[in-house]
Amino acid sequence: MPKYILLFGAPGAGKGTQADILSQTFGLPQVASGDLFRLHLKNQTELGQLARQYMDKGELVPDDVTIGMIRARLQQPDAAHGALLDGFPRTVPQAEALETLLAEFGGRVDAVLHLRVSEATLLTRLAGRAVTSGRADDTPEVHAKRIQVFLAQTAPLISYYQQRNLLIDIDGEASVEAVTTSLLAALEPLLKA
Ligand code: AMP
Numbered sequence: 001m002p003k004y005i006l007l008f009g010a011p012g013a014g015k016g017t018q019a020d021i022l023s024q025t026f027g028l029p030q031v032a033s034g035d036l037f038r039l040h041l042k043n044q045t046e047l048g049q050l051a052r053q054y055m056d057k058g059e060l061v062p063d064d065v066t067i068g069m070i071r072a073r074l075q076q077p078d079a080a081h082g083a084l085l086d087g088f089p090r091t092v093p094q095a096e097a098l099e100t101l102l103a104e105f106g107g108r109v110d111a112v113l114h115l116r117v118s119e120a121t122l123l124t125r126l127a128g129r130a131v132t133s134g135r136a137d138d139t140p141e142v143h144a145k146r147i148q149v150f151l152a153q154t155a156p157l158i159s160y161y162q163q164r165n166l167l168i169d170i171d172g173e174a175s176v177e178a179v180t181t182s183l184l185a186a187l188e189p190l191l192k193a
Contacts, residue, residue: 001107002082002102002106003110004109005028005082005084005110007019007087008113008167010117010151011122011126014117014172015032017176018176022084022180022183026191029079030086031085031088033066033070033087037051060153082107091153091157092160111166112161113168114170115170117173121173130143170186
């Protein structure tokens with residue numbers, strides 16, 4: 001049965017960094033919706049042009065577009081044994097669509113790792129990343145907007161996954177190494193199963 005692990009947290013919580021490490025450890029591809037959108041932007045696809053209007057403002061790309069893109073990605077052969085999802089789902093309709101999609105692949109969400117980080121730390125980290133990222137959405141105004149969008153549209157997924165007994169809380173304030181250690185410890189029972 002394929003395994004699907006979600007990395008969940010606000011912008012700047014460290015999802016990408018940890019997904020990259022876990023992906024190498026488990027041999028599962030990292031599927032990051034933000035990276036997929038940026039690839040479309042770079043390749044100047046129609047989807048990229050559409051996504052840019054939302055990304056530049058720190059808003060979410062509409063669900064139907066995002067879900068379609070993730071569906072296509074998860075159908076790729078390298079995701080046959082599962083994936084580490086980073087930045088998807090970000091809304092309740094996306095989470096519902098993911099359930100349906102994974103059922104089609106004979107799988108389900110196995111765990112949701114919630115990297116919990118204070119708002120002050122998020123803003124500090126995002127400001128630090130802005131120096132080197134070259135991302136158009138790395139400005140203080142867009143950072144504040146993205147955190148606001150997270151709280152309004154994405155945070156409801158915390159209770160969504162709590163109710164399904166899938167949420168694992170991780171202290172995301174610690175060092176990269178310490179967070180990785182916590183994530184690996186949390187995933188151990190699942191990966192033995
Ligand atoms: P990220 O790289 O995850 O920080 O995402 C960058 C931007 O891509 C976000 O601010 C959104 O505009 C868009 N985005 C990424 N993932 C999603 C998603 N699951 N749903 C809607 N928009 C998304």
